[in-house]
Structure formats: C-alpha cells, structure tokens
Amino acid sequence: MNIWDRVRKGTQTVSEKSSGLLEMAQTRAAITKLETEKIRKFTELGELTYRVYNREHVADAEMEKLCNEIQDLDRELEAHRARLEGATPVCPGCSRPVKPEARYCPECGQSLRPVRP
Numbered sequence: 461m462n463i464w465d466r467v468r469k470g471t472q473t474v475s476e477k478s479s480g481l482l483e484m485a486q487t488r489a490a491i492t493k494l495e496t497e498k499i500r501k502f503t504e505l506g507e508l509t510y511r512v513y514n515r516e517h518v519a520d521a522e523m524e525k526l527c528n529e530i531q532d533l534d535r536e537l538e539a540h541r542a543r544l545e546g547a548t549p550v551c552p553g554c555s556r557p558v559k560p561e562a563r564y565c566p567e568c569g570q571s572l573r574p575v576r577p
C-alpha cells in the first residue's frame with residue numbers, strides 16, 4: 461500500500477466516524493422536530509375537544525384525522541429512538557465513538573458509565 465492509499469483509507473475512516481456522529485445528531489434533531497409537531501397536534505386536538513364541550517359541531521373525521529397523524533408521529537419517533545439505541549455510543553469526554561462494552565475511553569481515559577446497567 462503506498463502513502464496515498466493510506467491517506468485515502470485514513471480519510472475514509474475519519475469521515476465514517478464523523479458521519480456516524482452526524483447521523484446521531486440528525487436523528488436527535490429529527491426527534492425534537494417530531495416531538496414539537498406532536499405537541500402542536502395535541503393542542504389542535506385539545507381545541508377540537510373544547511369545541512365538542514361547547515356543543516359546537518366537530519366532524520368525527522376531523523378528530524380521526526388528527527389522531528391518525530399523532531399515531532404516525534409516534535411510529536416515526538419510535539423508529540428514530542430505536543436507531544439511536546442501536547447507534548455507537550459516544551464518549552462524553554471527547555465525543556469519539558467507543559465500544560458499548562468499554563469501561564474507559566481509549567482516547568481520553570474518561571470513565572464510561574454502562575449504557576445498560
């Protein structure tokens with residue numbers, strides 16, 4: 461292997477590592493966005509419920525549509541959370557990926573609490 465192959469391989473490894481971190485950050489951002497959306501839908505549902513209380517006409521279809529949308533959001537949230545759980549854990553000290561079974565970070569020596577006690 462010549463020097464350029466080694467450089468290329470090194471670069472690849474680094475970008476693979478950071479893409480893992482980026483993916484986790486993106487997944488977390490997606491979760492936050494979905495949770496905000498869910499709160500918005502719950503607020504809408506609350507308004508509809510209040511209209512029902514005030515004996516205004518509210519179409520069942522309107523309620524059902526909102527509930528279905530919330531269920532869809534829940535499914536998406538669940539999928540994102542499962543992805544985060546399956547993702548490589550990251551050292552809280554240096555943010556480098558560490559093995560799930562590692563007790564100390566091999567890079568900075570930070571003690572790592574067990575992910576699942």
Ligand SMILES: [Zn+2]
Pocket residue numbers: 551552553554555556565566567568569570
């Ligand atoms: Zn570390």
